[in-house]
Amino acid sequence: MKKITQLLLMFLITSVGFSQDLYDINTIQTIEIVFEESNWDQLLDTEKAGENNYTEATSVTINGTTFYSVGVKYKGNSSYNANEVKNPFHIELDTYVDQEYQGYTDIKLANVFADPSFVRETVAYSIVNQYMDAPQANYANVYVNGTLLGLYTNTEAITKKFVNKHFNSKKNAFFSCSPPDGAGPESTVLPSLEYLGTASSSYEDAYEIKSDDEEDPTVEIAHWNELIELTNILNNDIENIENVIDVDMAIWMLALNNVLVNLDSYIGEFKQNYYLYKDDNNQFKPVMWDLNMSFGTFSMTGESSTGGGPGGPGGGGPGGPGGPGNSGLSTTTDKAKLDHLLHINDDGFPLFSKLMAVPKYKRMYLAHYKTILIENISNSNYLTLANDYQSIIATAVTADTNKFYTDAQFTGNITTDYNVGNNTAPGLTNLMSERSTHLLSQTDFNNIQPTISDVGSSVSIPTIGDTITITANISDTNTDAVYLGYRIDETKPFRKVLMYDDGAHNDGTAGDNIYGTDVIIDADYMHYYIYAENDNIGSFSPARAEYEFHTIEATYSTITEGNLVINEIMASNETTITDQDGEYDDWLELYNNSSETLSLDNLYLSDDPDDLLVWKFPEGLTIAPDSYLIVWCDKDDDQEGLHADIKFSAGGESAILSYADGTIIENITFGAQTDDMSYARNPNGTGNFVIQAPTFGVNNDTALSTETIGLDLNVSFYPNPIQSTLNIESNMNPIQSLKVSSLLGQVLYYKKSVNKTKTEIDFSSFSKGVYFVTINNSKVVKVINM
Numbered sequence: 081m082k083k084i085t086q087l088l089l090m091f092l093i094t095s096v097g098f099s100q101d102l103y104d105i106n107t108i109q110t111i112e113i114v115f116e117e118s119n120w121d122q123l124l125d126t127e128k129a130g131e132n133n134y135t136e137a138t139s140v141t142i143n144g145t146t147f148y149s150v151g152v153k154y155k156g157n158s159s160y161n162a163n164e165v166k167n168p169f170h171i172e173l174d175t176y177v178d179q180e181y182q183g184y185t186d187i188k189l190a191n192v193f194a195d196p197s198f199v200r201e202t203v204a205y206s207i208v209n210q211y212m213d214a215p216q217a218n219y220a221n222v223y224v225n226g227t228l229l230g231l232y233t234n235t236e237a238i239t240k241k242f243v244n245k246h247f248n249s250k251k252n253a254f255f256s257c258s259p260p261d262g263a264g265p266e267s268t269v270l271p272s273l274e275y276l277g278t279a280s281s282s283y284e285d286a287y288e289i290k291s292d293d294e295e296d297p298t299v300e301i302a303h304w305n306e307l308i309e310l311t312n313i314l315n316n317d318i319e320n321i322e323n324v325i326d327v328d329m330a331i332w333m334l335a336l337n338n339v340l341v342n343l344d345s346y347i348g349e350f351k352q353n354y355y356l357y358k359d360d361n362n363q364f365k366p367v368m369w370d371l372n373m374s375f376g377t378f379s380m381t382g383e384s385s386t387g388g389g390p391g392g393p394g395g396g397g398p399g400g401p402g403g404p405g406n407s408g409l410s411t412t413t414d415k416a417k418l419d420h421l422l423h424i425n426d427d428g429f430p431l432f433s434k435l436m437a438v439p440k441y442k443r444m445y446l447a448h449y450k451t452i453l454i455e456n457i458s459n460s461n462y463l464t465l466a467n468d469y470q471s472i473i474a475t476a477v478t479a480d481t482n483k484f485y486t487d488a489q490f491t492g493n494i495t496t497d498y499n500v501g502n503n504t505a506p507g508l509t510n511l512m513s514e515r516s517t518h519l520l521s522q523t524d525f526n527n528i529q530p531t532i533s534d535v536g537s538s539v540s541i542p543t544i545g546d547t548i549t550i551t552a553n554i555s556d557t558n559t560d561a562v563y564l565g566y567r568i569d570e571t572k573p574f575r576k577v578l579m580y581d582d583g584a585h586n587d588g589t590a591g592d593n594i595y596g597t598d599v600i601i602d603a604d605y606m607h608y609y610i611y612a613e614n615d616n617i618g619s620f621s622p623a624r625a626e627y628e629f630h631t632i633e634a635t636y637s638t639i640t641e642g643n644l645v646i647n648e649i650m651a652s653n654e655t656t657i658t659d660q661d662g663e664y665d666d667w668l669e670l671y672n673n674s675s676e677t678l679s680l681d682n683l684y685l686s687d688d689p690d691d692l693l694v695w696k697f698p699e700g701l702t703i704a705p706d707s708y709l710i711v712w713c714d715k716d717d718d719q720e721g722l723h724a725d726i727k728f729s730a731g732g733e734s735a736i737l738s739y740a741d742g743t744i745i746e747n748i749t750f751g752a753q754t755d756d757m758s759y760a761r762n763p764n765g766t767g768n769f770v771i772q773a774p775t776f777g778v779n780n781d782t783a784l785s786t787e788t789i790g791l792d793l794n795v796s797f798y799p800n801p802i803q804s805t806l807n808i809e810s811n812m813n814p815i816q817s818l819k820v821s822s823l824l825g826q827v828l829y830y831k832k833s834v835n836k837t838k839t840e841i842d843f844s845s846f847s848k849g850v851y852f853v854t855i856n857n858s859k860v861v862k863v864i865n866m
């Protein structure tokens with residue numbers, strides 16, 4: 081339970097100077113933990129051996145900012161050892177108190193137990209972040225009760241805050257794909273994504289749910305079922321796999337683990353160390369975790385000929401990664417020659433084997449794999465990163481008297497192999513230089529790859545609503561295997577459509593290697609990429625797609641002055657008409673004078689000439705020709721509907737309609753207003769402003785008071801209130817047109833050429849509320865739909 085409120089924290093959090101970025105790789109963080117108890121280590125060890133609950137620290141100070149009453153515990157399986165001084169920590173700032181540091185509440189600190197170089201994890205995360213959403217990582221000096229424990233890696237926790245930042249939601253199914261009790265030779269179920277039937281109990285020893293709801297147990301049941309559905313489709317219905325997982329992101333994860341020889345992952349013995357979060361598009365997003373054994377420190381591939389393991393909780397101390405089994409990857413050369421298609425025929429690794437059984441996915445995998453290889457391994461970028469990071473931490477490593485390796489091993493592990501318990505931490509260049517040579521000699525990476533160039537759009541800066549052609553020059557591809565992936569909402573998946581070289585898609589001449597396809601730009605931007613493949617390998621433009629993409633920015637179709645007008649203003653609404661919550665608020669009416677539907681995107685409403693950008697119209701809002709739109713001006717934008725963050729003065733002021741760049745569409749200044757009378761254009765849409773009875777969403781030419789709306793001796797409306805159908809009868813002239821408008825002035829129904837003296841309107845599909853029915857564009861009745 082939280083002890084205190086956020087308000088009280090203002091007095092409890094002490095801040096010194098400006099906070100540095102918690103995950104800035106160029107800066108070593110300082111984290112100081114204070115326990116009241118001198119036997120704090122024993123307390124944390126006891127918890128680790130038991131339920132592993134948090135122990136309350138008196139305070140934790142991060143880069144000079146102090147937090148009081150903080151949860152702290154030891155973490156890790158093979159990296160933890162009760163006999164060691166330097167153990168990994170999990171700090172939870174909000175265990176007892178609502179507090180955070182730069183938006184973060186969880187701090188994960190690893191003790192670098194299996195890496196003499198100190199850079200495996202940070203280099204790996206730097207590379208992974210080039211291709212997919214992943215945690216950030218850097219370093220922190222950690223003190224407890226004033227004593228330096230040593231230099232730790234500081235890795236961003238994968239929490240609900242993380243998934244919300246990257247995937248725009250946090251309440252959906254969320255799993256840690258590592259056995260909750262730790263993986264080891266004794267593990268009987270692993271997070272392999274094999275289908276184990278419909279019972280969640282079959283999966284609970286392999287996955288840990290992070291999205292359960294203590295107040296609603298049905299949430300946990302539903303989320304387990306969604307994970308089970310993923311495993312079922314992956315194993316038994318691969319054609320529908322893109323409905324349940326982000327395949328591109330999964331392929332990036334698989335390729336990265338293999339290139340970086342990160343076998344303490346999905347592709348290794350224990351098939352672990354990743355997370356799955358289901359976004360609002362119903363796709364699970366894989367996220368890589370725990371990269372401290374990248375670059376060959378872990379040796380078990382999970383093939384039937386290998387064995388051994390990292391040991392369970394507490395197993396092995398600094399030598400915890402465990403040694404190879406009967407025939408693990410025992411040498412650096414074995415690791416360097418790790419098969420880039422490891423597990424391709426192994427049903428025990430369905431995320432790889434099932435995806436690779438689909439030719440397109442295999443070619444995508446090879447394309448992504450080759451991109452990582454070229455951009456980070458064969459060019460020695462990994463080495464540049466390693467040297468840079470070692471230079472940042474060299475002094476701190478020397479000061480770390482609790483580290484598991486010597487200073488000489490710290491610098492030497494760049495080029496020299498060292499024993500890590502029962503395993504070996506290869507020298508980075510020993511491993512990766514040989515690995516680069518090996519991989520580049522493989523046929524899969526020597527096959528001719530499609531070449532994509534001259535990617536472009538037929539219109540460099542289109543207007544929203546335009547149809548544009550995307551073209552590219554593509555050679556060495558199968559003609560029926562060129563795709564455009566595009567989206568107009570960054571939270572949505574890319575839609576894939578074929579591109580053509582047939583001369584019929586604005587692509588030039590058939591067979592000229594220019595591929596094209598048309599798309600409609602119906603937002604202010606479009607992200608896109610191009611994918612092409614031949615029988616052997618695929619190719620992307622840009623190479624890091626879908627994580628990176630090309631962008632087209634579209635402009636709004638600006639509204640010409642006079643086409644959209646402020647048509648009516650009520651600044652003193654005492655008894656005239658209420659909003660949907662029964663409140664008599666100020667309101668403003670817009671009218672579309674033009675013959676085209678107008679977009680209100682990028683348009684602002686203000687009552688202050690010195691601040692034109694007070695309230696922005698919602699994206700996607702339009703107004704049809706000869707139609708009205710009501711905006712409530714009540715500074716109550718929490719209400720449903722259009723409620724602007726402005727409120728008029730009955731004594732007079734301004735109403736201004738403008739674009740973000742300062743272009744003013746309308747600027748209406750009015751003087752003192754009369755209660756329950758409006759300030760309206762007459763003639764409607766074009767005339768000067770006069771004070772008259774309000775018309776609210778209808779033509780101003782015949783001003784109607786609230787008492788006379790709906791009163792016409794020659795026309796009958798019944799029943800009113802309406803049950804389902806409104807009957808309309810004219811005793812004189814035929815009814816020519818009918819229009820139904822909402823309280824907001826939006827036209828919901830319009831019918832021309834009625835030519836009857838008796839007709840009806842079906843209101844059964846309308847929600848309950850007040851509506852205005854306009855007859856022959858002049859006579860108006862207010863009706864209530866029950």
